[in-house]
Amino acid sequence: MTRLLETQALEAFYGDFQALFGIDFTVDEGETVAIIGSNGAGKSTFLRALTGLRPTKGQSIEFAGQSIAGMAADRIHKLGLAMVPEGRRLFPSLTVEENLLIGASGHRAGPWTLKQVYEIFPDLVSKRRNPGTALSGGQQQMVAIGRALMSNPRLLLCDEISLGLAPKVIKDIYQAVPRIRENGTSILVVEQDVGQALAVADRIYCFMEGRVSLTGTPQSVTRAQIARAYFGMGEDA
């Protein structure tokens, strides 16, 4: 396996407040990795550090064979690391298709085109000329994922893509994951829904209070271990 992303002892701060403590983390080429953890565990901060939105100068973050610590967010994006932000953040005055095309502008060559995005999210085809705001929450999430894919990332970062969506809609979104992998795109999802994370990922990391509290394959970790790593509960909790 080729290593795509590796952090060693990564830390992050908001002023004097330390949000991440020594995160060792890897994603290999072709892997789907999930981060689980309760509110405030540091999951979003970790993604912001990877994408250059939190300062990481002088730290150890390797992506696709080069150090990206301290690099500007747009340069990291051009190397092939694209984020689907929490809350989707579509451009409200633009149509679905215009939102998707914005993702493609000036970025890497690769398999992702409008056609490919519409193939994995067929619900968007009839909505292509509609403004992003005229869509359901699930469809907006599909556009946000499609927009990130249009930049042909090597690694797609997804921050809480199931937040606030109905189970059926979450299923429709996650059915795209195998197709995304087939195109050679690695995936890192932050997911509060533990069942969903275990179902989709090759490996999971649980974060608690800014530290990795558990890591392994879905097959190798027990529900009791996850409960302890997630909530800090005792053996019999």
Ligand code: ATP
């Ligand atoms: P959530 O699921 O609620 O987004 P999370 O695991 O993503 O949780 P983070 O958002 O990374 O957690 O937050 C980690 C810690 O950093 C929390 O204690 C949070 O209060 C703090 N934090 C996050 N953003 C800021 C900020 N802009 N300024 C100050 N502290 C922050």
